[in-house]
Amino acid sequence: MTGSWLLLDIGNTHTVAGLFSADGARHVQVRFRTDPGCTSDEYRMLLRQLFADAAEGNLWDFIERALLSTVVPALEPVVARACGDIPFHSINAHMTREFELALPFPEQLGADRLANVAGALTLAEPALLIVDAGTATTFCLVDARRAYIGGAIVPGLDTSWRALQARAAKLFAVELVRPDNTVGNTTETQIRSGVLHGYEAMIEGMADRLLRDAGLENATLVATGGCINLIRLSPRFRLEPDLTLKGLHRYGQLNG
Template sequence: MDIGNSNIVIGCIDMERTYWIRRVTTDRSKTDMEYAILLKNILDLNRIPGKQIDGAILCSVVPQVTGYLKQAVEELLHVPVMVAGISLKTGIRVKMDRPETVGADLIVGAVGALTEAEPPVIIVDLGTATTVTCVDRDRNYIGGMIIPGMRTSLDALSARAAQLPALDITEPERLIGKNTVECMHAGIIYSNAAMIDGCADRIEEELGQKASVIVTGGLAKFVTPYCRRKVIYDDDLMLKGLLKLYEMNR
């Protein structure tokens, strides 16, 4: 389980394949019992009996929800729940000014990326915030960038500009928009594609070598087709990272 500010991604995975992924809204007001009912419904819908689940691992950037969801899983499935963080064995070294402040989601994404590509690797996660992180050729987590997310940017634009409407994020019809809505769709998609291309190019310059680029997150599917450089779109990246951490620390 990957608890984000906007969504909780719940997935069922083993070393052979991902069985399913479901996204639900992060709700800070839910109790552990309400989350247990939600999890039971998801398992039932996907025809996975609870007795087939061997264990669970979660990472979270929402501390208010972490404990409730951990307790919900333990009550429902009676399996141990591991919580991802800097204290776990990860297979990477965090070379930051304050390693303890690095988000668990960033560590999980880096671990997942190293199951998909040889380092150096750049990981772009398009969520509530867009994060760009980098693992060098020696498997050191060396940092990155935090950027306002696509949805966050659009919402702020609509809220602060009286004549601009609130929009859902969809693929643009053309680069040069012919009306306000088309201009906003083109702007948010193409600017983020160009950001990925440009940041990756500059990171490679600083590293002094080429790097693989892996893009994930709920909005990644809209952006990656418009990137000019080769990028890997992986919607399962966080689950793969969580599975790797689980196997290393069980």
């Protein structure tokens, strides 16, 4: 475990953390709820506890460097302080990368999307369409020039589901288990069908429209994010649960 890299992808709802070797081999990965109110001491203790079995000792004795992708800006200084003297990098649009940002305001692109593009380019040649199904569902398009040209942002599965519960007085919470059939015959099965099958249809339909409008019909489709285990996408999607962490690792290699 000596010389491991700590990779952190902090989302609005959950955080995924992984220990990788310098050559990209994954040792262990954990997932926990994002807490914007966490202090640096609490964060340091939490990570040490979560990785206790893998590190076989004090985690912080094994970490060589740390790389962060976050959509929660308040946690960036917290994590930096938690890492102490360990070399720390927070992904941004100004770092060395292997793709162009063909955007009018490249600094607005989220760190998670930067990492996703970097990760996808280690797996397949462009053109690419990358879907990240989380609190928000993001679509990223990379053309054959290795240029990020744009995409779309849609409310995520859980976000949409919670909004439906909050706004529809006669609907109630059900366990989100994917039904095999779209035709529900009870309120529960109709909610499950609408939320889960509807979400799948949204991703498939948005992918078609984005590829058509960008002229990238032959692009490779890659899907990641915390919600991909709840849904079933067509076989044209390559499922990569570790995509963001792989992208963080690639940023680390390019920004030594």
